[in-house]
């Protein structure tokens with residue numbers, strides 16, 4: 091090789107190294123799935139540049155300004171310099187707007203289609219405009235344009251060819267909310283990602299930049315509301331000084347289509363209003379709430395409404411005055427109705443004084459109230475009848491209150507699923523509940539159809555996710571926690587999306603398109619929930635976590651004053667067997683489901699193994715679906731959970747160099763922790779249940795690292811050491 095060639099080759103190699111390093115620049119996760127890296131494929135880059143070199147977005151509203159800013163950020167990031175963005179559409183290659191803001195859109199002949207996409211939907215389509223080919227993002231309202239912009243950018247970020255960027259989309263559910271369990275002292279109930287994002291002390295004068303980025307992230311996945319405060323509510327947030335702070339946040343979120351909501355403490359008229367009662371039928375109480383609502387709307391004209399946890403876990407409520415949940419909900423609903431507000435009244439109620447099986451209580455309480463709620467009330471129901479466990483059957487209220495709009499409440503923060511350390515992608519769990527068939531109106535009456543209103547013809551529809559965000563630099567603490575925030579938004583917009591598609595999008599946007607990374611990580615994500623179920627609560631076990639912190643195992647938890655907060659209440663293990671009989675020979679909770687569902691789950695021969703011990707008490711030597719005895723199957727599942735975490739570690743270990751080192755190492759460390767968590771659960775649970783089964787671990791199943799007492803002595807969330815788990 092001639093010397094100049096060698097020099098050239100060396101220079102080229104050097105340039106490639108620099109390029110590669112730039113591509114893998116250090117990342118701290120702050121940008122979430124909105125990183126907009128340069129398009130790597132030259133052909134795709136050329137194709138996109140031809141389409142998007144001149145962007146025309148007329149209009150002056152803050153929402154359109156936000157859309158323009160996002161397009162600028164996204165297009166220059168992905169396509170490089172030389173992209174122009176202006177209000178002028180005459181020579182634009184992309185035009186975005188509504189019929190009111192853009193003459194091009196107004197004359198595009200899209201009237202009929204636009205009517206069908208509603209207030210938030212949009213159309214993305216190549217069209218001929220005055221003899222030129224133009225990509226159009228058309229919507230009825232500015233927020234639809236913004237959603238269209240984010241969708242176009244997503245298509246590009248996930249590497250779609252130009253011809254696949256066209257789409258027509260509108261949300262199936264009207265209210266798509268994050269519920270923040272944030273306290274006014276900035277602690278976050280069940281938060282594992284730092285402190286609350288809301289800087290109450292600094293508000294309203296100082297506005298953190300993070301608020302805008304929070305709003306961008308939410309708008310990018312279609313989330314259109316945020317309940318700012320904890321369901322275990324503090325009435326102070328309804329006082330004038332706090333309302334001014336709330337108004338400041340609402341001002342930042344408004345351009346992004348996000349409304350703010352607050353939790354209303356039922357006793358607020360007493361605590362901050364100076365009244366002697368909070369009785370919902372008392373005229374002074376009614377007048378107080380009405381005046382309070384008027385005050386809120388005078389400073390936040392588009393305030394969304396109230397979320398209420400009442401007569402649950404010590405929260406005040408209407409039952410203290412011998413009134414019903416409907417009386418309580420309607421009181422608040424009447425106050426916000428003149429302003430277009432809604433009330434989300436939670437069905438998460440149960441009481442230790444009620445002798446019935448805890449999982450029956452919400453249904454018993456709310457089912458008779460169907461038809462008694464005001465038109466602007468939604469009853470908000472958790473996915474399952476207990477409490478966000480790794481696996482529960484769907485809540486029996488879905489399908490059982492046809493005259494009441496029901497909202498679905500999911501938990502994005504991983505209170506019972508490994509909190510800040512475990513990689514657990516929750517979309518498969520949410521897909522499971524959305525696709526569950528309530529049979530309320532015959533086969534096909536899925537939970538998705540209940541909550542999108544199509545089953546009973548409701549127009550008021552909603553879904554809420556308990557947020558996993560906080561002040562950690564990467565928002566969610568665990569880099570893969572971001573996937574759950576993302577997936578919640580995407581499924582809220584379209585509950586028909588598959589968890590696999592959502593995972594694919596998220597991986598490509600968050601890390602890389604490299605197929606040798608996408609495929610294994612996607613497989614890992616899709617298995618991770620079942621993995622967690624296996625090492626925590628296989629075969630329908632539930633509520634066997636440690637007291638209070640709910641992180642590690644605690645199948646031995648008993649006593650303490652409330653049976654329904656123990657583990658033994660739920661698993662009922664003895665030397666004969668384990669499981670909660672919820673059939674007609676037991677609590678008969680299964681009868682709360684439609685007959686076809688009840689028949690399947692109530693029958694030992696037809697219940698799936700995944701819900702076996704939720705509905706049945708099973709002898710240690712009875713056979714399960716695999717042919718193994720219950721004891722052997724239990725050991726098998728726990729072992730499988732631990733093995734799957736090991737497999738995740740191996741997979742991840744093989745991906746070094748494919749993404750930036752910072753995030754790679756962070757996830758490696760967390761996976762090592764997760765292996766210990768899985769071991770902790772597996773050892774502790776099996777040793778405990780072995781006391782009852784009195785059977786050895788089957789051949790091939792490794793002995794636990796520590797004796798049962800070692801695990802039982804630990805009351806805090808600190809993870810035990812496992813000498814054989816490599817760091």
Ligand code: BDP
Pocket residue numbers: 279280321322399403438477478505
């Ligand atoms: C439980 C949480 C508790 C919440 C409660 C709720 O442990 O912190 O307040 O749910 O949803 O799972 O109200």
